[in-house]
Amino acid sequence: MNFQTCSALRQAVAVAIVVAGCATSHEVPETYAWAPVRPPAVPGTGLPTPGQPGQVRPQALPRSPHKRVLPLTREPGLWAGDAPRASKEPEANPTPEKSSANRRDPPAPVTTKRRRPECEPTPVPHAGEDPLHNECADKFPPNRYPGKDVLVGGKRFDALQVGVRVLWEIKTHRFDTYNAFIQRMTILEEVPLLQEERDIAEACGYDFIVGVSTQAxxxxxxxxxPRLFIVVTGCKR
Structure with missing residues (x-):
């Protein structure tokens, strides 16, 4: 190969290299049409239809190797923060101040006051021999036991009034016909006896009334x- 031929060959190679470089630097890359494949959703849920391509099954999270231990409680299901309150032992003997709010006193027993035997009224024959006096004692209150006195608390009363617990002492003498001295002596004699009868009647649960003939x-x-209860009967002998 002569010199001219070699020179021509070298020039041809150089031109080919230059042309290849230009072609490589100005080459336009190919374009690809790419889009993610989305499976159709289940109506109303927005979730992919089972078995469609592109579905990813959720993976369960790994469990922690550390086991959480809660403090002991007296009742199941309480949070750990409630354990100190729930596990507090109740007091064996609460003080009255703490327990009075929840304590109810037992109802008071129902007791019936029983009358003493001597307070039971016992009919006995009239002690006096004055028919007018006895008639007034039977009719005016009127007497529950006609023709009888009533023995209560060891004391004779002229009448026990019908329907009520009232004992009577009847006086039928004409007080207004007495002179001042006799009147004074009569009052001094009668008042202590009437007071005694009143006290006996009240002690046995009875009221006590004195019946007299005149307003004087x-x-x-x-x-x-002034504490004596006195009624003018108008009965006279």
Missing amino acids: HKDALLQQD
């Missing part, structure tokens, strides 16, 4: 003892 007799007795 009533006024004289009240002047001596």
Whole structure:
């Protein structure tokens, strides 16, 4: 090969290299149409239809190797923060101040007051021999036991009024016909006896009434003892 031929060959090679470089630097890359494949969704849920391509099954999270231990509680299901309150032992003997709010006193026993035997009214024959006096004692209150006195607390009373617990002492003498001295002596004699009868009647649960014939007799007795209950009967002998 002569010199001219070699020179021509070298020039041809150089031109080929230059042309190849230019072609490589100006080459336009190919374009690809790419889009993710989305499976159709289940109506109303937005989740992919099972078995469609592109579905990814959720993976379970790994369990921690550390086991959480909660403090012991007296009742199951309580949070650990409630354990100290729930596990507090109740007091064996709570003080009255703490337990009074939840404590109810037992109802008071129902007791019936029983009358003493001597307070039971016992009919006995009239002690006096005065028919007018006895008639007034039977009819005016009126007497529960006609023709009888009533023995209560060891004391005779002229009548026990019908339907109520009232004992009577009847006086039928004409006090207004006495002179001042006799009136005074009569009042001084009657008042202590009437007071004794009143105390016995009240101790046995009875009221006590004195029946007199005149207003003058009533006024004289009240002047001596205003606590006496006195009624003018109008009965006279």
